[in-house]
Amino acid sequence: MYDFIVVGAGPAGARFARSAAERGRDVLVFEQGEIGKPLACSGHVSLDLWEYVPEEHHDALFQNAISGARFRLGGPDARPYPFYREAPISNAVDRVLLDKVLAGAAADAGADVRDGHTVTRVREEDDRVRVTAKGPDGSDTYEARLVVGADGPRSRVRAEVGLPEPDEFLHGVLGFDFTPDDDDFVDVHLTIPGFFAWRIPRGDGGVEYGLAVSPGDDARGRFDSLLDEYGVTVEHRCSGAIPVGPPKRVTGTRSLLVGDAAGQTKPFTGGGILYGMRAADHAARTVDPARPGTLGDYERAWRDDLRTEIRLGHLIRWGYDVPEPLQRLGMRLFSGEIGVHMDEPTSLFSREQLRALLR
DSSP, X not given: OEEEEEEOOSHHHXXXXXXXXXXXXXXXXXXXXXXXXXXXXXXXXXXXGGXXXXXXXXXXXXXXXXXXXXXXXXXXXXXXXXXXXSSOOEEEEOHHHHHHHHHHHHHHTTOEEEOSOEEEEEEEOSSOEEEEEEETTEEEEEEEEEEEEOSOTTOHHHHHHTOOOOSEEEEEEEXXXXXXXXXXXXXXXXXXXXEEEEEEEOBTTOEEEEXXXXXXXXXXXXXXXXXXXXXXXXXXXXXXXXXXXXXXXXXXXXXXXXXXXXXXXXXXXXXXXXXXXXXXHHHHHHOBXXXXXXXXXXXXXXXXXXXXXXXXXXXXXXXXXXXXXXXXXXXXXXXXXXXXXXXXXXXXXXXXXXXXXXX
């Protein structure tokens, strides 16, 4: 019997598998298809990502260094309000390769990582959990002390064990123009009700365009309008759900959720790579598979770490929809050099940010 069965080999699932295996746990990981595909997530990440990636893969993953963002209250021709730092604040990375590298690191740590396995059933029992997965050779049932749901916004594990859903789901759309672009600024358009649209230069990887809308909004129409405004035709596009707002509980009797399955994302961008991996580390550190009562330790640990960031993130997102005169006033007051961290809204109150405002 395994200690953990992890469903999903994205960043959060792979990070949990690696951290747990490094602690001597017996870990089995299932990924539904090919690891990293289909792509449904942006590759714009903070520099903290590199702490989670084996150093020998840094050069292959890196695509572009980003030093700031131009915020606009309209399309590409609208007045830009630049926010920047002198040194890079974030990077664009090869998002598909990132999943493969993180899953490989989990396997190198001792986890048994199997792609091409679709989980169809999860059952919690008094002393174990039974997970049925369909692989290339048919279906089989596996046993573990605990199951980890890292299987994305529409988590099968979450549904099977009866855990609540995140507060909200947005519909995100991405498209890629593979013309190289090494500009060091992203463009952010506050033209989407409740969210925004973006353009991210990815060096030799081309340019990423994207946006997210509330359910029922015309995601395709808005995305086509964004591309028309830029005068581009994308060669590849994809879409997916973005969870916003973690539910009140992400642990069951013998189950726990991490990453998008747990709604561990930034409310103001929808990104969840770093939050998911931070939560995964808390889970691997606090949960003893032989003592299901320690699941409560995980609930407390990840919430203590991320609660304030998520709450402030909701406030930032609220600012996207204030009346335009207030938006313009805020942009004029705060644009220029900044001292904030893109994953940490609390850094808005940091000494570094205060010094930047005074400058």
